[in-house]
Amino acid sequence: MWIVPEAAIADLVSRKASFDAVEKVFAAMAARDAYNFPVVREAIGHEDALYGFKGGFDRTGGTLGLKAGGYWPHNLEKRGLINHQSTVFLFDPDTGKPAAMLGGNLLTALRTAAASAVSIRHLARDDARVIGMIGAGHQSHFQLRAAVEQMQVDKVIAWNMHPEMLPKLGETAAELGLPFEAVDLDGMTEADVIITITSSFAPTLLAQHVAPGTHLACMGTDTKGKQEVEAALLARATVFCDEVAQSISIGEAQHAIGDGLISDSDIAEIGAVINGTHPGRQSTEEITLFDGTGVGLQDLAVAAAVVDTAIEKGVAIEVDM
Structure with a gap:
């Protein structure tokens, strides 16, 4: 399994790459070649936090996985951390084995911005x-x-x-x-x-x-x-x-x-x-x-692109699972 730390991701993904990944996965969803799993999102009764899971499977891209995380509204004031915290997990769709784990904070910001940018390109x-x-x-x-x-x-x-x-x-x-x-x-x-x-x-x-x-x-x-x-x-x-x-x-x-x-x-x-x-x-x-x-597939599409780049650049850490 490959691990890509949060601190490494900024050098591995661009806005264009995020845009392209999100645009492609939206197209695959509409063609019914990719689908999202039901969302789990709950107030956990601690730190006023919302926590949950978003996942899916893209047959075209061969991407299977989920993002776990949520919103901790007191992080910034109490700890100097951003309020949104998440981690992305990718799995081999052929075997079910874990394939990668990535920090999801920057990825979430990039894929969210990419989604609105896709809508602007096609609808404004x-x-x-x-x-x-x-x-x-x-x-x-x-x-x-x-x-x-x-x-x-x-x-x-x-x-x-x-x-x-x-x-x-x-x-x-x-x-x-x-x-x-x-x-x-x-x-x-x-x-x-x-x-x-x-x-x-x-x-x-x-x-x-x-x-x-x-x-x-x-x-x-x-x-x-x-x-x-x-x-x-x-x-x-x-x-x-x-x-x-x-x-x-x-x-x-x-x-x-x-x-x-x-x-x-x-x-x-x-x-x-x-x-x-x-x-x-x-x-x-x-x-x-x-x-x-x-949607979870946005996260997975951008994450898969990051893992490929991280491996190519020798930044990803390989661990035996």
Whole structure:
């Protein structure tokens, strides 16, 4: 079995490699060549933590495995650690033997950003120029860097529940050579693409904050009860997702379906757009919304690419299992 430590991963994977891996696995999912296992996600009654497992099998890529981990909300303040902690395990699909174990923290950030970037490439208007960010935490910086590689950006605008966090995101925009402006939620109507990346359990972005023609990548809702955007917004939009079963159970769609505003048949997989079996955006006035819950196959696809590179560069540690 190969082990790739968390500290080694930054030198082994790029945003492009992450994007390519996630795009391919979304396409395989839509073609039914890959599938995810049911998600386990529980409040463990300790440190206010959420812990769980996401896994799956990609026949096309020959990738089998799972990611174990979750969200420890007090890590940063108590221990100086990031709040999201995870580890990825890969198995040989022919024998069931463990094949690799990797640190999953950076991989999670990269694959989450790659998913929203895939949605921007395939669903945003060609003339989209302004990115709106809802959320300014750790993941927002990965989201912004990945997004600007998929469109010609003139400006970044942002809102956060805790506005004192916005200057740090502004620094990232400056590194990318982009003007940055903190706005109130009404100011989000200027955005052509809006990325939501918060851990909210109550909607902050309302339908009135979104202009016609906007593409939204909603990336923070991945648990029952979480909600970043008003359910009425999904009723106005053409809704896409990574996986329908997760979208309706733990994603933004859980609320719109619960309110009777949409049904599961109103939601399309982003992989169908990639494969050309769904037309995707059909007008410049259409609002498109990607409900990105984060599927196990995203983690496995990026992890498999990292292991191959780590072995090639002599960084992976081999142990006898």
